[in-house]
Amino acid sequence: GAVVSQHPSRVICKSGTSVKIECRSLDFQATTMFWYRQFPKQSLMLMATSNEGSKATYEQGVEKDKFLINHASLTLSTLTVTSAHPEDSSFYICSAKRAGGHEKLFFGSGTQLSVL
Amino acid sequence: GESVGLHLPTLSVQEGDNSIINCAYSNSASDYFIWYKQESGKGPQFIIDIRSNMDKRQGQRVTVLLNKTVKHLSLQIAATQPGDSAVYFCAETAGGTSYGKLTFGQGTILTVHP
Numbered sequence: 001g002a003v004v005s006q007h008p009s010r011v012i013c014k015s016g017t018s019v020k021i022e023c024r025s026l027d028f029q030a031t032t033m034f035w036y037r038q039f040p041k042q043s044l045m046l047m048a049t050s051n052e053g054s055k056a057t058y059e060q061g062v063e064k065d066k067f068l069i070n071h072a073s074l075t076l077s078t079l080t081v082t083s084a085h086p087e088d089s090s091f092y093i094c095s096a097k098r099a100g101g102h103e104k105l106f107f108g109s110g111t112q113l114s115v116l
Numbered sequence: 117g118e119s120v121g122l123h124l125p126t127l128s129v130q131e132g133d134n135s136i137i138n139c140a141y142s143n144s145a146s147d148y149f150i151w152y153k154q155e156s157g158k159g160p161q162f163i164i165d166i167r168s169n170m171d172k173r174q175g176q177r178v179t180v181l182l183n184k185t186v187k188h189l190s191l192q193i194a195a196t197q198p199g200d201s202a203v204y205f206c207a208e209t210a211g212g213t214s215y216g217k218l219t220f221g222q223g224t225i226l227t228v229h230p
Contacts, residue, residue: 044205045220074117091157095216107161110157110159
């Protein structure tokens with residue numbers, strides 16, 4: 001089956017630093033990837049839609065200058081949490097939409113971000 | 117905004133019993149629904165999906181029922197096993213350019229006792 005790799009799986013950083021999370025589709029091309037955030041004991045909330053070669057579309061209430069998304073190729077999208085603060089600590093999950101034929105969605109394994 | 121919600125946040129069952137997890141959705145434009153299983157510290161794992169032109173779909177030990185009239189979705193797990201213990205989320209998405217933008221329900225914690 002299709003695989004989406006997310007890296008790193010866990011990261012601890014100091015307040016004020018920036019953290020980059022990568023989402024790769026390993027065996028298919030993904031024209032669209034999605035980024036979700038999940039706080040403890042809560043559901044997943046869509047943050048933004050990442051389209052290859054164009055600007056990301058952010059959901060209401062998500063700061064685009066805070067959460068930078070780059071989708072430079074058909075297999076890679078990155079989410080950079082800039083000037084991270086403790087309230088940004090969360091589980092970040094990406095999903096990728098496989099293009100062509102019967103579209104399917106595939107999730108990465110998530111990144112646990114802890115900001116000290 | 118539109119949302120998908122669950123009636124029961126926790127469900128405890130005995131091994132071998134059947135489990136039923138419910139979900140209500142509010143977006144009438146949604147035409148594709150998915151159930152996910154999430155274990156601690158991991159991403160969602162696809163269980164089963166159903167399109168709005170169907171009212172029932174069966175997989176291995178799992179069945180999804182869709183009632184569009186009352187905007188209700190359920191997941192039935194037959195002969196529940198300890199390995200089924202996890203958080204279960206329903207999710208919805210519309211077609212067209214919105215396909216893939218999932219709205220998740222709040223989640224149900226399923227605990228299976230041996």
